[in-house]
Amino acid sequence: MAVELDELSKTYDGGAGSVSALDGVTTGFADGTFTAVMGPSGSGKSTLLHCAAGLEQPTAGQVSIEGTRLGDLSETRLTRFRRDRVGFVFQDFNLVSSLTAAQNVALPLRLAGRKADAAAVRVALADVGLADRAGHRPRELSGGQQQRVAIARALFTRPAVLFADEPTGALDSRASRQVMALLRELVDMHGRTVVMVTHDPVAAGVADRVVLLVDGRIVDELTGADAPVIADRMTALERSC
Numbered sequence: 001m002a003v004e005l006d007e008l009s010k011t012y013d014g015g016a017g018s019v020s021a022l023d024g025v026t027t028g029f030a031d032g033t034f035t036a037v038m039g040p041s042g043s044g045k046s047t048l049l050h051c052a053a054g055l056e057q058p059t060a061g062q063v064s065i066e067g068t069r070l071g072d073l074s075e076t077r078l079t080r081f082r083r084d085r086v087g088f089v090f091q092d093f094n095l096v097s098s099l100t101a102a103q104n105v106a107l108p109l110r111l112a113g114r115k116a117d118a119a120a121v122r123v124a125l126a127d128v129g130l131a132d133r134a135g136h137r138p139r140e141l142s143g144g145q146q147q148r149v150a151i152a153r154a155l156f157t158r159p160a161v162l163f164a165d166e167p168t169g170a171l172d173s174r175a176s177r178q179v180m181a182l183l184r185e186l187v188d189m190h191g192r193t194v195v196m197v198t199h200d201p202v203a204a205g206v207a208d209r210v211v212l213l214v215d216g217r218i219v220d221e222l223t224g225a226d227a228p229v230i231a232d233r234m235t236a237l238e239r240s241c
């Protein structure tokens with residue numbers, strides 16, 4: 001299993017009282033599978049992704065990635081583990097505007113004090129369909145192309161899992177389709193494991209499995225469902241909330 005979540009809970013304590021964002025989530029994401037996480041606004045999707053990726057600490061429960069329990073790692077080891085074994089892409093790409101596509105892909109390794117092999121960077125960009133854009137800066141690329149650079153960067157260390165938080169949220173429908181086709185191909189052709197938060201039933205329809213969250217709990221799962229079925233289930237869920 002690439003990722004296991006065991007009774008994961010997260011409570012935020014704020015001035016206005018505490019909020020339970022995750023409430024005992026237990027599930028797993030198998031190697032070479034594509035999972036979408038959906039649910040109404042505020043249901044805990046981003047919190048689940050951040051805790052699973054080791055970006056946030058759960059209040060209770062455990063996250064294991066390839067059998068390593070993140071809660072057992074020191075801060076330094078967790079940072080190193082995340083850098084090497086966890087890929088993350090964000091809605092707004094998070095590329096460095098002054099660097100070329102190739103330099104953006106190589107950046108995490110360089111920040112870790114390692115050298116990124118130029119040929120490997122070229123292959124990483126070719127894998128996301130951007131072999132001819134290595135020297136372009138983010139502003140010279142479309143939104144969809146920028147997201148593909150971000151995906152190449154996230155996958156460069158061959159992580160155990162790629163987490164994507166609304167990866168098509170800032171894209172038009174054509175660019176969204178291309179990014180989703182790329183993620184599907186990465187799973188089918190390269191055996192990658194993808195876990196993606198999305199509001200979009202069309203995007204979720206590309207996944208193998210959809211996990212539905214309400215109030216920080218998994219309330220349902222769909223396997224092999226297409227976009228209309230997912231959209232109907234989401235509408236029913238939102239009505240019942």
Ligand SMILES: Nc1ncnc2c1ncn2[C@@H]1O[C@H](COP(=O)(O)OP(=O)(O)OP(=O)(O)O)[C@@H](O)[C@H]1O
Pocket residue numbers: 012013014019020021039040041042043044045046047048
């Ligand atoms: N840093 C924080 N401090 C306090 N409360 C938070 C914090 N982050 C999230 N929350 C709360 O936790 C709950 C879950 O938030 P989360 O962002 O995980 O939901 P979501 O399903 O991703 O929402 P959306 O679809 O609107 O992005 C919400 O009630 C939110 O207000």
